[in-house]
Amino acid sequence: MAFFSASTRLTSVSISFSPFSRGILTPSPNPNLTPNRVVVFSNEVPLSHPPFSIGTLKWRIAATNICKQEPIGVDLSLSSVKECFSDEELHAAVRLRIRTFYDFNDSCGVEDYRKYLTEREYEALKERVAGKKIGFKRVSCINATLPSSTTLKSFAELCSSCKKIQFSNDGKDCVVVGTLDVNQCVRLADELTGKKPEGIGADLKRGYLSNVCVAKELQRNGFGHALISKSKKVARHWGDSLFSSVFTTRKQSITDLYVHVAVDNEAARKFYEKGGFIYENEEPAWQARFLGRPRRFLLWADLRLEK
Template sequence: MAILISPFSYTPKTSSLYISPKISNSKNGYNCNNYSSTHFGSTIFCSSQLKETFSTTPQPILIDKSCLSVYEAKSENELWAASSLRVRTFYAFHHDTLNTQDHTKYLTEREFEALTERIAGKRVGFGRVSCINATLPFSKVSNVAYDLSTSCKFSQDNSDLVVVGTLDINQCIRLPDEITGAKPKGIGADFARGYLSNVCVAGELQRNGLGYALISKAKMVAKDMGISDLYVHVAIDNEPARKLYMKCGFEQENEEPAWQARFLDRPRRLLLWTELSNSSDVSL
């Protein structure tokens, strides 16, 4: 396992559909769950739990979901915006950090390069990889979350849009350093098995049903890809994310051994599974 080492001072954040707000100084507040794999060549985040460090939860910003679009990303501009959201979500920089913008750009470039390579089919051991994004018009986000609207904005068909949620569908036998699914078995399993990863929603806009919308669309796209058995990893103590996946039709198949979690220096993970042929779409 290659751990991302940086001369800059930042706190790696974990991937979750429910992320607490960024904090400026918490050395013990997070578990480092990111890893760089030789297959992906990028930091991969699968759903895990941020340790509770807050006594209060901010009021959610309600959005007009009639303006929400959830679809498979195609353009490089949109993939860059998705990469920006992932870096923004998974890393919390300290306020006194120097060159934060430069390091943020470096991390975004690294994630963008790896994401485009995976989608282009240039990673050994993977079939098709798809990035699913949830977007809102810039005008609907700029007044309530200006930093989000500027950092994750892209243009499409003469309109300015903002990526507010994203995830990846990976058609493969296994993800590096993660529990391997057992279904389906036999010849062709590498095309019929898939995993969700990089699941995140902008912190300002959580509790608006964006997670449901992303997973619902991901299940539809995965089924079109020929995937019959879809998996997702979630930290054992991440109860909100686990409940969300359960509502989306997932059920527990396996649990990471304690020794493996200790070796990888992260919370233990559960492996959740759903059979797409029998799953129903998730309502928004």
């Protein structure tokens, strides 16, 4: 099942995702796109919404060539879920997100557009993870991977488009099957802002999940829950790193974690509730209409209660 936080959906279930980097995309005209020019989020079930650098897009790619392959059962114990930093890992994570959150057709020029989106989002993700993005105290990209040589019968069970999400790790071929970002920041652009924790400076302990997704063919294997569990551990242990200001140096970990979920994405909401998130707020209809996307719920988890 695939996971995103608020707008994407796979043949089974998608998790949460937030916009990659939340910028404003001004693409050059492409005659191969439909007249409406609106990029469509995949029709699969997303668990969270993606904070891409492109922000809220207003154009559409006509048809869909999303993989129709039936879900594949795999042994979760063969997977690895960890923070990633290398260019290869970040690039593979972005390719999975683009593949999950967008529907593309096979018309001329679409592949170039896909590459454009991938490179744009890769650069935006790399900037955030490196701590260079203003407004983000810290960002971590977490990937769930499988060894392609020992799993899925040497990867032969996955369709060709899925193979684009593999990378080499210590000489071994791996495939990214799930990914998400943990963002330590006061708010995400164009999204509801969490209310906790309260107090002066307390909002520095607030975090958000974004870009949560699991490959469609591999949903319902536990990767989504493994990603959420790992993200909570990473957020809690960020207190081991130093937060510097002009007058003080102190430790800051995340105590309150948020995720945005599309109001009509009941599967994603249940997924997060199972993971310890509860309802805190919801977006007014006028705001969603203004931004041209589905209305969202804001869910909250108290990491102080986590073991």
